[in-house]
Amino acid sequence: xxxxxxxxxxxxxxxxxxxxxxxxxxxxxxxxxxxxxxxxxxxxxxxxxxxxxxxxxxxxxxxxxxxxxxxxxxxxxxxxxxxxxxxxxxxxxxxxxxxxxxxxxxxxxxxxxxxxxxxxxxxxxxxxxxxxxxxxxxxxxxxxxxxxxxxxxxxxxxxxxxxxxxxxxxxxxxxxxxxxxxxxxxxxxxxxxxxxxxxxxxxxxxxxxxxxxxxxxxxxxxxxxxxxxxxxxxxxxxxxxxxxxxxxxxxxxxxxxxxxxxxxxxxxxxxxxxxxxxxxxxxxxxxxxxxxxxxxxxxxxxxxxxxxxxxxxxxxxxxxxxxxxxxxxxxxxxxxxxxxxxxxxxxxxxxxxxxxxxxxxxxxxxxxxxxxxxxxxxxxxxxxxxxxxxxxxxxxxxxxxxxxxxxxxxxxxxxxxxxxxxx
Amino acid sequence: xxxxxxxxxxxxxxxxxxxxxxxxxxxxxxxxxxxxxxxxxxxxxxxxxxxxxxxxxxxxxxxxxxxxxxxxxxxxxxxxxxxxxxxxxxxxxxxxxxxxxxxxxxxxxxxxxxxxxxxxxxxxxxxxxxxxxxxxxxxxxxxxxxxxxxxxxxxxxxxxxxxxxxxxxxxxxxxxxxxxxxxxxxxxxxxxxxxx
Numbered sequence: 001x002x003x004x005x006x007x008x009x010x011x012x013x014x015x016x017x018x019x020x021x022x023x024x025x026x027x028x029x030x031x032x033x034x035x036x037x038x039x040x041x042x043x044x045x046x047x048x049x050x051x052x053x054x055x056x057x058x059x060x061x062x063x064x065x066x067x068x069x070x071x072x073x074x075x076x077x078x079x080x081x082x083x084x085x086x087x088x089x090x091x092x093x094x095x096x097x098x099x100x101x102x103x104x105x106x107x108x109x110x111x112x113x114x115x116x117x118x119x120x121x122x123x124x125x126x127x128x129x130x131x132x133x134x135x136x137x138x139x140x141x142x143x144x145x146x147x148x149x150x151x152x153x154x155x156x157x158x159x160x161x162x163x164x165x166x167x168x169x170x171x172x173x174x175x176x177x178x179x180x181x182x183x184x185x186x187x188x189x190x191x192x193x194x195x196x197x198x199x200x201x202x203x204x205x206x207x208x209x210x211x212x213x214x215x216x217x218x219x220x221x222x223x224x225x226x227x228x229x230x231x232x233x234x235x236x237x238x239x240x241x242x243x244x245x246x247x248x249x250x251x252x253x254x255x256x257x258x259x260x261x262x263x264x265x266x267x268x269x270x271x272x273x274x275x276x277x278x279x280x281x282x283x284x285x286x287x288x289x290x291x292x293x294x295x296x297x298x299x300x301x302x303x304x305x306x307x308x309x310x311x312x313x314x315x316x317x318x319x320x321x322x323x324x325x326x327x328x329x330x331x332x333x334x335x336x337x338x339x340x341x342x343x344x345x346x347x348x349x350x351x352x353x354x355x356x357x358x359x360x361x362x363x364x365x366x367x368x369x370x371x372x373x374x375x376x377x378x379x380x381x382x383x384x385x386x387x388x389x390x391x392x393x394x395x396x397x398x399x400x401x402x403x404x405x406x407x408x409x410x411x412x413x414x415x416x417x418x419x420x421x422x423x
Numbered sequence: 424x425x426x427x428x429x430x431x432x433x434x435x436x437x438x439x440x441x442x443x444x445x446x447x448x449x450x451x452x453x454x455x456x457x458x459x460x461x462x463x464x465x466x467x468x469x470x471x472x473x474x475x476x477x478x479x480x481x482x483x484x485x486x487x488x489x490x491x492x493x494x495x496x497x498x499x500x501x502x503x504x505x506x507x508x509x510x511x512x513x514x515x516x517x518x519x520x521x522x523x524x525x526x527x528x529x530x531x532x533x534x535x536x537x538x539x540x541x542x543x544x545x546x547x548x549x550x551x552x553x554x555x556x557x558x559x560x561x562x563x564x565x566x567x568x569x570x571x572x573x574x575x576x577x578x579x580x581x582x583x584x585x586x587x588x589x590x591x592x593x594x595x596x597x598x599x600x601x602x603x604x605x606x607x608x609x610x611x612x613x614x615x616x617x618x619x
Contacts, residue, residue: 064479086485089475 031217036235037242038223040400044118045221045242046249047111053250054104055209059202061097062146065090069149071195073188076151077276095265096257101143102268103257105291108136112319116343119331120222126323128215133319135208140316142201143289145194152273153283159186159194161286165299168309185279226331227396234400285360293357294350298376300361301369311373318380325380327388335394339387346379491619493611496550504567506555509618513555513563514606515579516616519590524548526577527591537602541591544605552616553592554606557581559599564588579603 008019008026019025068087070079083090112132115121121129148159163180167173182189220229229235236242260267268290272283288296295312302308318325333340353372359365492509494516499505504517519527527541528548545551557564559581565571566579566588574580574587576595581588586597593602608618 060476064476067480068483082483082485086483088478088481088483090479090483092475093479 031238032243033237033239035217035238036229036232037221037238038229038400039234039236039241040223040225041221041242041245042224043245043249044110044114044224046246046253047107047114049246050107050249050253051104051111052209053253054100054107055202055205058097058100058104059206061093061100062199062202064093065097066199069195071149071192073151073191073277076149076191080150092261095261097146098269099257099260099265101146101289102291103253103260104139105143107253108139109291112136113347115222116346117333117340118222118224119226119326119328119333121319121323122326122331123323124219125215125222128212128219129323130320131208131212131215133316135205135212136319137316138201138205138208140292142198142205143291145198145201147289148191148194149198150273151191151277153275153277153281154270154273154286156186156277156279157282157286158288159190162288163190165309165312168306170306187279222331223400224332224334225397225400226335227400230399287358290354290358293355294353294372294376295357297353297357297365297369298373300357301366301373311377315373315376318377322380322384326384328384328391328393330393330396335396336387336391337394338391339384342379342383342387345375349375349379491617493615493617495615497614501549506567507618509554509606514618515551515553515555515567515592515603517551517567519549519551523551523577523590527589527593530589530591530593535602536594537600539591539593539602544591544593544602546608546610550616551590551592552605552608552618553603555579555603557583557586557599558594558601558603559584559586559597564603 005020006023006026008016008023010016010019010025015025065083068079068083068090070076080094083094085091087093115129115132144158144162148155163177163186166180167177169176178184180190181187182193223229270287275283287293295315298315299308299312302311328336328339330336333343349372352368353376356365356369356372361369490510492507492514494505494507494514496516496518499516499518501518502520504515506513506515508514517523524541530541532538532540541548544553555563555567560583562581562583564579564581564586566573572580572582574589574596576587576589578590578592578595579588580586581597581599584598586599587595588599588603589595591602592605594600606618608616611617
């Protein structure tokens with residue numbers, strides 16, 4: 001600590017001068033250059049980087065949209081139409097932002113599913129996982145409030161229905177809803193505060209993402225085998241191996257994103273939201289955006305107001321305790337023949353709930369929603385805890401590099417030595 | 424990577440990394456080419472992405488649609504002045520008296536800080552049309568009303584920092600560097616002009 005300067009090895013004198021005083025270049029080199037990363041990632045490991053890029057796209061387009069948006073009940077709808085018709089490339093900014101929300105949820109759902117399949121939530125990554133759930137909750141809040149801003153019919157009635165969820169709280173529910181609204185109905189004060197928070201929360205997400213990544217770089221990444229790297233032979237430096245792999249995924253992702261924006265920009269939206277908000281008329285069939293449909297189905301599956309609301313919030317909150325519900329020491333579902341099927345069924349249940357959420361709450365949709373809800377929770381509360389005790393897992397490979405270096409074929413018989421390795 | 428593995432079964436992977444960096448068979452050149460092409464595409468792509476963002480901050484079409492203003496001159500009596508709004512800015516339209524016109528025309532151009540003859544600043548001598556924004560720091564000069572101060576030269580006086588303009592709107596005294604700007608305008612009829 002004599003000189004107080006960081007010992008920097010960079011050749012470029014300007015970089016070295018800065019790095020000696022503020023070692024950001026050393027940090028970047030350590031965390032994104034030489035960072036040892038399991039060598040066996042598949043493309044599902046792209047989705048963290050894709051989510052990061054999408055967050056930046058949303059913030060950039062959002063800032064420029066805000067330059068032309070007016071958060072007032074009398075002007076909001078018209079200002080959005082002005083963005084679409086008059087502002088240079090306003091249509092592009094808005095379609096990228098609106099479809100970016102959908103793409104963000106697709107990416108994050110895949111990212112979460114990858115965590116579920118490969119056991120990325122298990123020790124020592126519990127906190128990393130919980131920070132991810134916090135990001136997910138913030139994303140949902142941000143997306144919901146953003147959808148209110150155009151002040152169309154779906155905006156207005158979505159805001160009304162979702163804020164009314166809080167009226168289910170016993171005793172103080174109505175007071176809380178009045179407080180959320182800043183009045184006695186969804187009105188200008190509501191729109192103003194939603195705009196304020198919709199601008200704020202993405203930056204909160206950036207902060208939590210930073211913590212998420214910081215925690216990731218302490219434990220290191222999980223991998224498709226779910227076993228820990230045993231040494232340098234099991235890892236490759238992040239750059240160039242995964243910077244390039246992420247770039248390949250990013251190009252493919254941008255193609256899908258661009259097709260959605262340029263050819264089907266309203267595919268995932270609702271036509272009703274191109275009708276200005278009318279507090280006196282509810283649209284005949286009101287549904288949330290597609291990414292909220294499974295939770296909406298869970299809400300409606302219960303014939304009790306408070307019960308439905310509690311179950312809906314529980315469906316997300318249960319993810320916080322997942323690391324302790326799944327007691328199996330084996331991370332990757334590749335080696336868990338029964339849990340793998342259970343998770344695939346859970347995935348089916350998720351999509352069934354998504355479909356149920358899009359249907360009017362009657363007939364088969366209600367029955368399916370109840371079955372789907374039951375299985376959704378049973379997977380976490382019954383199946384995983386039981387399988388942790390009962391399931392006979394497949395033998396784990398000795399190391400990440402071993403099967404690869406022997407030609408990538410089936411595991412050699414000798415690999416079965418430590419089936420219950422602390423995964 | 425899989426391909427390399429297939430051609431060198433059992434070879435340690437470290438060898439493969441070294442292979443990529445080796446310039447054998449011109450491999451180094453191929454790598455350089457790939458890097459250049461990738462870099463070039465990234466630069467073009469970034470430019471294409473950044474452009475709509477920058478462009479969106481330029482005046483939008485509804486703003487551009489307001490970029491002309493029509494003024495009916497018939498009610499403006501000799502000696503009167505009106506202020507109209509063009510692109511959000513005040514435009515002074517003055518029906519000059521014969522006295523104003525003569526005063527403006529008799530000034531020797533060599534005396535002026537921003538030399539311009541009166542004829543260069545008007546289409547018809549009796550109508551002076553100019554943007555009413557001081558060329559110093561953007562205040563609106565006084566002098567439209569008869570009761571306003573008109574400065575030492577009988578035209579306009581900017582209260583912010585004391586610039587004096589004459590009956591042709593030319594800077595005569597004070598800090599402003601330029602004459603008041605004459606906007607593009609045309610006479611659509613004898614008593615009607617379109618500014619912009």
